Structure formats: structure tokens, C-alpha cells
Amino acid sequence: xxxxxxxxxxxxxxxxxxxxxxxxxxxxxxxxxxxxxxxxxxxxxxxxxxxxxxxxxxxxxxxxxxxxxxxxxxxxxxxxxxxxxxxxxxxxxxxxxxxxxxxxxxxxxxxxxxxxxxxxxxxxxxxxxxxxxxxxxxxxxxxxxxxxxxxxxxxxxxxxxxxxxxxxxxxxxxxxxxxxxxxxxxxxxxxxxxxxxxxxxxxxxxxxxxxxxxxxxxxxxxxxxxxxxxxxxxxxxxxxxxxxxxxxxxxxxxxxxxxxxxxxxxxxxxxxxxxxxxxxxxxxxxxxxxxxxxxxxxxxxxxxxxxxxxxxxxxxxxxxxxxxxxxxxxxxxxxxxxxxxxxxxxxxxxxxxxxx
Amino acid sequence: xxxxxxxxxxxxxxxxxxxxxxxxxxxxxxxxxxxxxxxxxxxxxxxxxxxxxxxxxxxxxxxxxxxxxxxxxxxxxxxxxxxxxxxxxxxxxxxxxxxxxxxxxxxxxxxxxxxxxxxxxxxxxxxxxxxxxxxxxxxxxxxxxxxxxxxxxxxxxxxxxxxxxxxxxxxxxxxxxxxxxxxxxxxxxxxxxxxxxxxxxxxxxxxxxxxxxxxxxxxxxxxxxxxxxxxxxxxxxxxxxxxxxxxxxxxxxxxxxxxx
Numbered sequence: 305x306x307x308x309x310x311x312x313x314x315x316x317x318x319x320x321x322x323x324x325x326x327x328x329x330x331x332x333x334x335x336x337x338x339x340x341x342x343x344x345x346x347x348x349x350x351x352x353x354x355x356x357x358x359x360x361x362x363x364x365x366x367x368x369x370x371x372x373x374x375x376x377x378x379x380x381x382x383x384x385x386x387x388x389x390x391x392x393x394x395x396x397x398x399x400x401x402x403x404x405x406x407x408x409x410x411x412x413x414x415x416x417x418x419x420x421x422x423x424x425x426x427x428x429x430x431x432x433x434x435x436x437x438x439x440x441x442x443x444x445x446x447x448x449x450x451x452x453x454x455x456x457x458x459x460x461x462x463x464x465x466x467x468x469x470x471x472x473x474x475x476x477x478x479x480x481x482x483x484x485x486x487x488x489x490x491x492x493x494x495x496x497x498x499x500x501x502x503x504x505x506x507x508x509x510x511x512x513x514x515x516x517x518x519x520x521x522x523x524x525x526x527x528x529x530x531x532x533x534x535x536x537x538x539x540x541x542x543x544x545x546x547x548x549x550x551x552x553x554x555x556x557x558x559x560x561x562x563x564x565x566x567x568x569x570x571x572x573x574x575x576x577x578x579x580x581x582x583x584x585x586x587x588x589x590x591x592x593x594x595x596x597x598x599x600x601x602x603x604x605x606x607x608x609x610x611x612x613x614x615x616x617x618x619x620x621x622x623x624x625x626x627x628x629x630x631x632x633x634x635x636x637x638x639x640x641x642x643x644x645x646x647x648x649x650x651x652x653x654x655x656x657x658x659x660x
Numbered sequence: 661x662x663x664x665x666x667x668x669x670x671x672x673x674x675x676x677x678x679x680x681x682x683x684x685x686x687x688x689x690x691x692x693x694x695x696x697x698x699x700x701x702x703x704x705x706x707x708x709x710x711x712x713x714x715x716x717x718x719x720x721x722x723x724x725x726x727x728x729x730x731x732x733x734x735x736x737x738x739x740x741x742x743x744x745x746x747x748x749x750x751x752x753x754x755x756x757x758x759x760x761x762x763x764x765x766x767x768x769x770x771x772x773x774x775x776x777x778x779x780x781x782x783x784x785x786x787x788x789x790x791x792x793x794x795x796x797x798x799x800x801x802x803x804x805x806x807x808x809x810x811x812x813x814x815x816x817x818x819x820x821x822x823x824x825x826x827x828x829x830x831x832x833x834x835x836x837x838x839x840x841x842x843x844x845x846x847x848x849x850x851x852x853x854x855x856x857x858x859x860x861x862x863x864x865x866x867x868x869x870x871x872x873x874x875x876x877x878x879x880x881x882x883x884x885x886x887x888x889x890x891x892x893x894x895x896x897x898x899x900x901x902x903x904x905x906x907x908x909x910x911x912x913x914x915x916x917x918x919x920x
Contacts, residue, residue: 455823458823458826459821459826469826470816472830473812473816473825473828473830473831474816474830474831475830475831475832476830476831476832476833568888569888569891569892571831588817591891591893591894592892592893594816594817596819600819603819604819604821607821611823
């Protein structure tokens with residue numbers, strides 16, 4: 305019996321195509337009718353993939369058709385966007401996907417959870433059998449090993465996550481911390497959301513246009529404060545995110561000195577996203593003040609990207625080992641020792657025993 | 661036999677240091693069970709050394725400079741094993757091990773000389789000496805926490821985030837550990853200082869003056885911390901400087917003690 309992977313991802317197809325072939329609850333049923341003995345559907349925002357085992361060869365067009373969710377043009381027009389990998393290459397692909405090596409952001413860990421959920425769904429619907437069980441368990445094991453033995457997941461890779469990591473090193477627990485956003489912009493909003501996701505609950509927004517401040521504050525469940533008072537706010541807050549369109553520095557050492565005197569030893573983390581910069585670089589010289597501009601944040605994110613890229617070789621070596629090992633097991637099964645009629649209850653038991 | 665125990669203990673700590681250096685070079689720096697176990701094994705061997713030496717001497721084995729250094733290294737390892745686990749500062753081991761190795765490597769020096777004259781057992785003297793050395797152990801760990809704080813703070817200030825950045829604890833955690841270790845050391849040191857006056861033997865004034873100088877130094881750091889006179893970074897710097905000063909004064913105390 306052969307097993308294969310068929311699908312498309314962010315590299316092979318734009319979102320307009322991916323959303324047309326997003327797959328649906330009936331996709332595995334259709335594929336079972338076409339002759340697949342085991343089927344798993346993995347759908348994320350970046351990929352739609354079918355992992356299946358079948359005795360006969362099933363045409364790509366038929367599989368693509370099973371994934372189509374609309375009545376638009378035929379799948380034939382999009383077949384070049386799909387890839388198909390058989391047996392060992394299929395195993396390698398799943399192992400790489402689960403380990404985050406095939407993700408848009410290399411090393412992201414969310415994909416492992418999504419793969420586990422896809423397998424649990426396949427198992428619950430009776431579409432996963434012994435072969436997919438072995439394949440998936442091996443993929444999860446390989447992914448864990450890649451995460452623990454390499455630094456592929458290390459370091460923040462977006463401006464928002466860099467800010468969160470830095471804030472956590474400066475303040476420890478972020479719960480109860482106070483943040484002021486000066487101005488408004490996409491990056492500052494994203495950064496604020498990232499901080500809020502880690503427990504920052506006191507969010508203040510200040511803008512030259514009060515209505516804009518109110519709007520953003522409402523959106524972020526924070527409070528709007530008058531722009532004239534932003535400097536006074538600096539006595540209370542822990543994190544300042546600045547992204548105004550001012551042409552000169554809004555915060556300079558002479559303005560900050562009296563504020564720091566009132567803050568005692570409380571650190572102040574300033575994220576200056578504005579270009580030109582809102583905060584004079586000399587401010588970073590003060591004890592307890594940590595100033596990061598957009599370039600510093602981007603540089604840290606890009607260093608993390610580079611570090612992850614450097615770890616790819618080590619991660620691929622781990623994947624190679626698991627593929628070779630899996631192939632060896634597959635060889636045994638082809639010679640007839642694999643229990644092909646494995647009881648589904650036993651598989652479920654093994655699944656429960658293994659870490660989902 | 662006892663020297664062999666010491667050599668094995670040094671090897672264990674050295675293994676922890678080598679492992680740390682390898683991790684640094686490979687840029688894969690993470691909390692390592694190996695480092696913790698190596699330090700724990702080194703600690704057991706050190707304890708065995710002190711026990712064998714203590715039985716042979718019939719008193720607390722702090723009769724010469726080597727024994728004092730070994731006892732100090734033992735105190736540091738003990739406090740690390742307690743504090744590092746309790747405050748989740750296991751990375752502290754990476755910083756502690758080199759300090760311990762430096763002290764244990766003292767067996768290479770010709771300082772393991774038996775006392776020229778036997779001393780009558782004196783429980784106050786033993787209490788005074790041992791509690792003071794354990795206090796030094798706490799100060800040493802405060803120095804380690806201070807060094808970690810300075811490393812982390814420098815990375816945050818200069819925006820140069822190395823691999824270790826993601827493994828070092830946040831600044832407030834390090835500062836809190838540093839403060840507690842300072843208090844712990846200061847209380848023990850005060851007890852050691854007070855007990856020194858009950859030893860019942862005439863003490864050289866230089867020894868008393870140096871001991872009080874160290875007490876004042878650490879008292880001033882704690883005072884500065886609670887009155888808000890000094891920023892955390894300054895306190896971390898002082899923890900490192902004060903321990904260097906205290907360690908050299910400890911040697912002076914020993915040196916002066918032997919001469920007088």
C-alpha cells in the first residue's frame with residue numbers, strides 16, 4: 305500500500321487559490337469513496353494538505369476536486385499549484401511541516417498543534433488507521449526533537465514579539481503594567497495587542513486627533529488620554545509606544561529628567577516606532593530607561609530569522625534520521641510483519657497514551 | 661585520600677564549566693541538567709573531603725587557607741543548590757561553577773600547610789569561622805546574581821541580544837535574588853561577627869577592623885538599596901565589587917591571623 309501527500313501551500317499558491325481549495329468535512333469521505341483506506345486533512349491559513357493511504361493510484365484532479373469548496377472554474381486550471389509526494393517523501397514532508405520547517409515563519413510552533421488536531425479529527429471520524437497513526441506519531445516525535453535539540457524556535461521574529469520579549473526581560477511579569485500609545489499606526493497597534501496578549505491590561509492611547517484616540521482606545525479596550533497630558537502620563541506608565549508624525553523629537557533628556565526623578569527606580573521601556581524618531585537617542589543613556597527604535601527592533605527580529613535559518617541544517621539532519629528510521633519500519637511492514645488489520649481501539653489507546 | 665576527593669570534586673565543577681563554554685560557543689545555551697548534576701556531585705565530593713578532614717582534625721576543617729577556600733566553595737555550592745532551585749535560577753550554575761573551580765583549584769598551590777601549633781577545641785571559634793564563611797558563600801552568590809544582572813542589563817541597553825539573553829531571568833527576578841542573598845549573607849555575617857567576641861581569645865585589631873569594614877560595606881549596600889539611593893544596576897555592580905574586596909580581605913584576615 306502507498307501513502308501520499310497532496311496539497312498546496314503559501315509558496316505554491318496565492319491566498320485566492322488556497323481559499324478555493326480549503327477542503328471541508330466531506331473531503332475525507334469523498335477520498336474514501338475514491339479508494340483511500342486512510343485519510344487525514346490538514347488545513348491551516350497557509351496550507352491545505354491531504355495525507356492518505358491507498359492501494360490504487362488516485363488522480364490528482366480527483367483529489368483536488370475533493371478539496372474544492374466553491375463552484376468556480378474546474379480544478380484542472382489550478383493543478384500546477386498542487387504538489388504530490390509519495391511514501392518516504394511524503395513522510396519527510398509531514399515531518400518538516402510538523403517541525404515548522406515548511407512554515408512561512410520558519411520554526412513557528414503553532415503548526416504542530418494544528419497537525420495534532422488534524423490527526424485527532426481523522427481518528428475520531430474513523431479515517432485514520434495504523435499507517436497514519438505511525439506516520440503522525442513519528443512526525444510529532446521528530447517535531448519535538450527538532451524543537452528541543454535545535455534553536456529553530458528561538459528568538460522573536462516580528463516587531464510585536466520582539467517588544468514583548470524585551471518587556472518581559474525588563475519587567476518580568478507583564479500583568480498590571482501600564483502602556484501608553486502615542487499616535488497611532490499599524491505597527492504600534494500590533495505591538496500593543498502583543499503586549500495585551502501577555503497580560504498588560506492598563507492601555508492608554510493619546511493622539512493629536514482626540515477622535516482617533518477614542519476610536520483606538522475603544523478598539524483596544526483601553527482609555528483615551530488628552531495629547532497635552534502625554535508627558536505627565538510618563539510618570540505613571542511602564543511602557544511608552546510612540547509613533548507620531550512629529551518632525552522633531554517629542555521626548556528629550558531635559559524633558560525626561562524630572563519625570564525620572566519621580567519614578568524612583570521603576571524602569572521605563574520606550575518603543576519608538578516613528579520615522580523620523582519621536583524620542584532623542586540620548587534618552588537611552590539614563591539608568592533604567594530602555595529605548596528601542598524601529599530599526600533596533602527589526603534588527604533583533606532579523607537576527608532571530610538568521611539564527612533560525614542557521615539551525616535549518618541541524619533540523620534537517622534530525623528529519624533525515626526520522627525518515628530513514630520510518631522507511632526501515634515501512635520496509636518491515638511491506639514484508640508482511642506490519643499489523644495492517646490493527647484494531648482501531650488499540651490505535652486510539654496508543655494515541656491517548658502518546659502525547660497529543 | 662582527602663586530596664583525591666578534592667581533585668574529583670574539581671573535575672566535576674570543571675566539567676560543568678566546560679559544558680557551559682561549549683554551549684556558549686555553539687550558541688545553543690539552555691538550562692542544563694548536566695551542569696546541575698555535575699555541581700551536585702562536586703558538592704557531595706567536597707562534603708566528603710570536609711568530613712574526612714574534619715574527622716582527622718577533630719574540629720571544623722578551616723585551619724588553613726586551602727581549607728577555608730574549600731569551605732567557601734562548599735558554601736557557594738550549597739547556597740546555589742538551594743537558591744538556584746528555589747528561585748528557578750538554574751542558569752546561575754553556569755556562572756557559579758567557574759567561581760567554585762577557581763577556589764578549588766587552590767589545591768594546586770602550596771597552601772595546604774598544617775597549623776604549626778594545635779588549637780584547643782573552641783565551639784565559639786568554630787561557629788564564628790564557619791558561619792562567617794557561609795556568609796561569604798551568600799555574598800559570592802549575590803556577586804554571581806549581580807554579574808548576571810549586569811550581563812542582562814548591558815544586553816538590553818546596547819540592543820546586542822546574545823543567545824544567553826533568552827535564558828537569563830528577567831531583571832526584577834535577578835534583582836530580587838540578589839537582594840535576598842545580600843540579606844542572608846549580611847545576617848549570617850553579623851552573627852559571625854558577634855560570635856567572634858565570644859571566642860575568648862585575644863583578637864588582632866587588624867582582623868577586627870577588616871571584619872567590621874566588610875560588615876559596613878555590605879550594610880551600606882543594603883541601606884542604599886532600601887533608601888533608594890542607588891539604582892539596581894549600581895547595586896549589582898557593588899555586589900560584584902564588594903565580593904572581590906571581601907574575598908581579598910578574607911585572605912588578608914587569614915594572612916594577618918597567621919602572622920599575628
